[in-house]
Amino acid sequence: MEAASLPAALELAAGGGAGLSPEKRAVLGASLLLLQRDYRFERVWFWGCIRGVRGAYYIAEGLGPDRAAPRSRLYSLNCVEWSLLPPVTEEMVAQAEQLKGRFQGDPSFEYEYTEINAEDAERLFEDGKEPMIKEESRLVATIEQIDKAVGIIPRGAFVKTPLGSVRENRNFEGLSLTEAKKLSSYFHFTEPVNLKNKTLLEKADLDPSTDFLDSLEHDIPQGSWTVQLEKGGTVVVLRSLLWLGLTFYHVPMTKQYGYVYFGTGEKNLDLPFML
Amino acid sequence: MYQSSALGLDPYQTQEPESAYQTYAAGQDPYQAYQHGHGPYQPHEPGYGLYQPGYSPYDDQIPDPKSRMLAIQNAKAYLLKSSTTSGLNLYDHLANMLTKILDEQPANAVDIIENISKDVKWAQFQKKMDTLRDEHEILPTFEAAEKHKALFLRANGEGDEELEEEIGETPLPNVMETAFYFEQAGIGLSKDEFYHIFLALKKLISVQPIQTCRFWGKILGLEMNYIIAEVQYHEGEEEEETEEEEVIEEGGKGMGEVEDEDEKKEDEPPKSTYKPPPVIPKEENGTGANKYVYFVCNEPGKPWVKLPPVTPAQIVCARKIKKFFTGRLDAPVVSFPPFPGNEANYLRAQIARISAGTQISPIGFYQFAEEEGDEEEEEGGGRDTYEENPDFQPLSVAEMVGSLSAWVHHGQSILNQGRCVWLNPFQKSEEEEEEDEEEEKAEEPNELQQEIGPPLLTPLSEDEGIQNIPAWTAEASTNLIPQYAVAILQSNRWPGAYAFASGRKFDNIYFGWGHKYSPENHIPALPPPVQAEYPSGPEIAETRDPTLEEELAFKAAREEALAAAEEEEDEEDVDEDEEDEDDD
Numbered sequence: 001m002e003a004a005s006l007p008a009a010l011e012l013a014a015g016g017g018a019g020l021s022p023e024k025r026a027v028l029g030a031s032l033l034l035l036q037r038d039y040r041f042e043r044v045w046f047w048g049c050i051r052g053v054r055g056a057y058y059i060a061e062g063l064g065p066d067r068a069a070p071r072s073r074l075y076s077l078n079c080v081e082w083s084l085l086p087p088v089t090e091e092m093v094a095q096a097e098q099l100k101g102r103f104q105g106d107p108s109f110e111y112e113y114t115e116i117n118a119e120d121a122e123r124l125f126e127d128g129k130e131p132m133i134k135e136e137s138r139l140v141a142t143i144e145q146i147d148k149a150v151g152i153i154p155r156g157a158f159v160k161t162p163l164g165s166v167r168e169n170r171n172f173e174g175l176s177l178t179e180a181k182k183l184s185s186y187f188h189f190t191e192p193v194n195l196k197n198k199t200l201l202e203k204a205d206l207d208p209s210t211d212f213l214d215s216l217e218h219d220i221p222q223g224s225w226t227v228q229l230e231k232g233g234t235v236v237v238l239r240s241l242l243w244l245g246l247t248f249y250h251v252p253m254t255k256q257y258g259y260v261y262f263g264t265g266e267k268n269l270d271l272p273f274m275l
Numbered sequence: 276m277y278q279s280s281a282l283g284l285d286p287y288q289t290q291e292p293e294s295a296y297q298t299y300a301a302g303q304d305p306y307q308a309y310q311h312g313h314g315p316y317q318p319h320e321p322g323y324g325l326y327q328p329g330y331s332p333y334d335d336q337i338p339d340p341k342s343r344m345l346a347i348q349n350a351k352a353y354l355l356k357s358s359t360t361s362g363l364n365l366y367d368h369l370a371n372m373l374t375k376i377l378d379e380q381p382a383n384a385v386d387i388i389e390n391i392s393k394d395v396k397w398a399q400f401q402k403k404m405d406t407l408r409d410e411h412e413i414l415p416t417f418e419a420a421e422k423h424k425a426l427f428l429r430a431n432g433e434g435d436e437e438l439e440e441e442i443g444e445t446p447l448p449n450v451m452e453t454a455f456y457f458e459q460a461g462i463g464l465s466k467d468e469f470y471h472i473f474l475a476l477k478k479l480i481s482v483q484p485i486q487t488c489r490f491w492g493k494i495l496g497l498e499m500n501y502i503i504a505e506v507q508y509h510e511g512e513e514e515e516e517t518e519e520e521e522v523i524e525e526g527g528k529g530m531g532e533v534e535d536e537d538e539k540k541e542d543e544p545p546k547s548t549y550k551p552p553p554v555i556p557k558e559e560n561g562t563g564a565n566k567y568v569y570f571v572c573n574e575p576g577k578p579w580v581k582l583p584p585v586t587p588a589q590i591v592c593a594r595k596i597k598k599f600f601t602g603r604l605d606a607p608v609v610s611f612p613p614f615p616g617n618e619a620n621y622l623r624a625q626i627a628r629i630s631a632g633t634q635i636s637p638i639g640f641y642q643f644a645e646e647e648g649d650e651e652e653e654e655g656g657g658r659d660t661y662e663e664n665p666d667f668q669p670l671s672v673a674e675m676v677g678s679l680s681a682w683v684h685h686g687q688s689i690l691n692q693g694r695c696v697w698l699n700p701f702q703k704s705e706e707e708e709e710e711d712e713e714e715e716k717a718e719e720p721n722e723l724q725q726e727i728g729p730p731l732l733t734p735l736s737e738d739e740g741i742q743n744i745p746a747w748t749a750e751a752s753t754n755l756i757p758q759y760a761v762a763i764l765q766s767n768r769w770p771g772a773y774a775f776a777s778g779r780k781f782d783n784i785y786f787g788w789g790h791k792y793s794p795e796n797h798i799p800a801l802p803p804p805v806q807a808e809y810p811s812g813p814e815i816a817e818t819r820d821p822t823l824e825e826e827l828a829f830k831a832a833r834e835e836a837l838a839a840a841e842e843e844e845d846e847e848d849v850d851e852d853e854e855d856e857d858d859d
Contacts, residue, residue, distance in 0.1 A: 014465040017786020021461040023753050053744050101794045102744055171390045226497045232419035270797040274599045
């Protein structure tokens with residue numbers, strides 16, 4: 001969610017019971033602005049909070065002129081001092097996927113591999129690295145996975161300029177109530193995967209400036225998103241069941257939207273059994 | 276008239292198509308059009324050869340001023356031509372667009388000119404529909420707003436007496452106070468929602484004869500969520516439910532049917548000797564897992580629905596399955612092992628499990644009531660009643676956060692059997708049960724061991740963690756102002772269960788999906804193994820059916836034997852007859 005609209009946004013996304021204490025809210029207003037100044041971000045998003053066993057990580061993302069470019073991610077243990085996370089690599093993501101269990105809450109904690117294939121072990125020992133992952137790497141890999149899998153925006157909120165960069169659409173006035181209840185009105189804000197698989201007939205209906213991302217309709221498994229109207233039907237809240245804790249809110253016919261993650265940072269692999 | 280800039284760098288002049296129209300729009304004589312232009316084009320420039328002064332392609336076509344006016348009118352007429360498909364014309368559209376731009380003065384208008392054009396066109400159609408009839412869109416949001424407003428209206432006919440009653444002892448919990456303390460930790464719903472729930476609870480209390488009431492929490496679902504209130508009725512005022520007859524064990528017959536029976540009655544198939552395991556009866560309302568009654572509603576403003584009491588079978592099954600709640604109480608729970616009930620039962624079972632595992636209080640707040648008979652202490656492993664301790668001395672926040680033994684469970688834990696108090700299902704009647712329990716059940720060949728769970732008011736330090744994670748995470752709400760901090764506990768076994776304590780105040784709450792945490796993936800129960808067949812032995816070995824030839828041969832052989840036997844008899848008869856005849 002946008003740092004500027006944080007207080008109102010937290011109220012709208014609080015249906016799941018998770019939020020921020022007044023202390024954190026107060027300090028975020030100031031510290032996110034300072035982040036913007038120090039790192040020269042154009043936009044700062046408060047991404048959410050990953051709760052570890054002994055502490056919690058508060059995450060912020062900074063965006064440059066191209067909103068679809070890889071974002072800088074920062075974490076903080078107290079919302080006052082922020083540290084930049086290293087950029088994520090595929091290797092980090094692959095390693096982090098093998099880890100199970102909660103985050104510890106200590107950024108320098110090192111996980112030991114419990115199960116490694118013989119091949120991986122050989123490869124790692126050849127490189128001279130030991131099979132340990134730091135919690136920082138796991139953190140940034142998890143954030144990247146969550147953003148890729150369930151970071152969503154309403155259709156029409158962003159436009160792709162002819163030069164290829166993505167910017168906010170100044171003419172976006174919000175989805176209508178009927179549109180807001182449909183999963184096809186929301187896009188994954190990441191590199192599209194299914195777009196090129198669409199038939200020519202479907203592609204003809206698309207508007208290349210706004211329909212350049214994957215929609216939520218064809219997410220596997222079907223039903224991995226819950227769409228609810230809260231606050232007497234004035235706010236549309238989407239919750240992901242794959243990553244429990246991700247909440248997306250949008251007030252129809254207004255420009256207010258955003259997503260935030262409050263959770264333990266673990267993928268819900270039992271989803272197919274639970275539906 | 277419009278004056279172009281003298282610098283000659285007027286971009287609009289050079290970019291517009293070089294025609295007579297442009298020069299007229301600029302208010303200049305065609306022969307002087309290029310006075311302020313780019314100047315003579317060099318051969319390598321793209322305009323070379325085209326825009327020579329006096330040599331424009333249209334110069335020779337419209338020589339005199341009168342035709343200029345005609346050309347203007349032609350142009351305007353062209354622009355005013357209505358489109359065959361939409362009925363708009365370009366002239367009006369451009370005029371509207373420019374009006375809108377000049378009115379609103381957006382930044383960088385040229386970048387969004389297409390969108391502005393689309394908006395103007397869109398606005399056209401909207402207006403037409405408005406003139407036809409009044410559009411009153413009945414949004415579903417209006418109905419919901421009505422319901423919320425109803426919460427805020429005071430019930431009719433309330434006199435001053437009721438007011439006094441309300442101000443006195445009321446079972447209504449102070450939800451906003453609880454909300455404040457949890458908010459210090461960042462837990463909780465928005466203030467609006469809390470207030471709505473507050474009013475909804477007030478409504479519940481006015482309708483039902485309730486002694487104590489507490490906001491238990493919120494469980495999220497797929498289509499709708501559940502808001503749950505935990506209540507206790509006044510003693511004796513509880514409604515009698517139409518209880519279903521409990522299935523008493525069917526073990527009235529002997530140990531096994533005699534197998535000869537199926538040979539005697541060839542018509543009936545053999546009766547099964549299977550005896551289902553005895554059904555464990557649920558606990559009485561007001562004790563154990565059914566100590567509290569739970570009411571749920573989907574949204575504050577909707578009517579409260581009472582959840583049925585939970586049975587041990589439901590708890591045992593709920594432990595094996597993991598399903599999301601849909602939000603409709605009558606939805607079926609499709610799972611394996613099949614859940615005995617619908618979503619209302621599953622919800623109640625999960626609430627029971629969560630309450631048993633996460634209802635905690637600071638140590639000393641509750642104490643065991645002084646009972647009269649000491650014998651009852653031994654029964655069934657522990658007391659199940661507690662009362663508030665009037666001499667409670669609250670510990671400081673640092674102590675509450677620092678050590679888990681400063682907290683105790685006041686929710687009775689549920690045994691593997693599914694009850695809080697163990698019951699031996701093989702007993703015939705309740706009286707015998709009590710006697711047997713004292714004798715420690717040495718008599719009957721019970722395969723069941725008595726299950727003992729942790730007694731009531733066990734400190735949290737006894738809670739097992741999961742792998743290397745402690746069962747609870749404790750922290751103070753703020754490190755900056757320790758004087759007014761609140762001690763907060765988060766459960767790691769049931770993510771979403773929280774408790775706070777500050778001075779004499781404490782409370783528990785649950786916000787979540789209603790599932791237990793397990794670091795391993797959920798492994799659904801496998802179907803039971805295939806039943807073994809009878810072991811083959813010589814007496815029940817299958818033999819081949821005889822073929823037709825063998826049967827005929829056998830028949831022929833038998834007939835021969837019969838025939839031989841008859842002949843012998845005949846001979847004997849004949850001999851006897853002959854003897855008789857001889858005698859005469």
